[in-house]
Amino acid sequence: MTCKDGELGYGTAAExxxxxxxxxxxxxxxxxxxxxxxxxxxxxxxLGGAAAESGTVGATVFRGWIHLKAALSGGGGGAIVLACESxxxxxxxxxxxx
Numbered sequence: 001m002t003c004k005d006g007e008l009g010y011g012t013a014a015e016x017x018x019x020x021x022x023x024x025x026x027x028x029x030x031x032x033x034x035x036x037x038x039x040x041x042x043x044x045x046x047l048g049g050a051a052a053e054s055g056t057v058g059a060t061v062f063r064g065w066i067h068l069k070a071a072l073s074g075g076g077g078g079a080i081v082l083a084c085e086s087x088x089x090x091x092x093x094x095x096x097x098x
Contacts, residue, residue, distance in 0.1 A: 003040075004052055005059035006033030012063040013084055018075035026084070 007030050014026035041051035054060075066083050073079035 003033045003037035005055035006030070007037055008055050009059055009063055009066070010084070012066050013080050016066055016070035016075060017077050017080045019077040022077045022081065026080075 010026045010030035010033060014023045014030060017023050017026065044051045062083075066080060069079045069083045070076075
């Protein structure tokens with residue numbers, strides 16, 4: 001579930017970075033992804049299914065990678081931005097158009 005992965009991933013980035021401007025940007029991306037995830041989740045529930053409450057295993061591992069990058073860089077924005085950008089190759093949480 002890409003939107004849920006994005007919501008959680010950008011939330012992790014926002015919490016991990018020490019630069020308040022980047023934290024705000026990542027927080028906004030997280031909020032946008034959460035809003036994008038809610039419409040399909042509501043439809044799944046309306047049709048009697050159970051909507052996913054968490055993202056994929058790969059994205060969970062990737063969020064751990066962001067925590068590690070943040071710890072090693074002291075919350076440096078550059079390392080976290082690079083981690084977010086590398087997420088577009090799969091296992092991360094970027095979506096096309098960014």
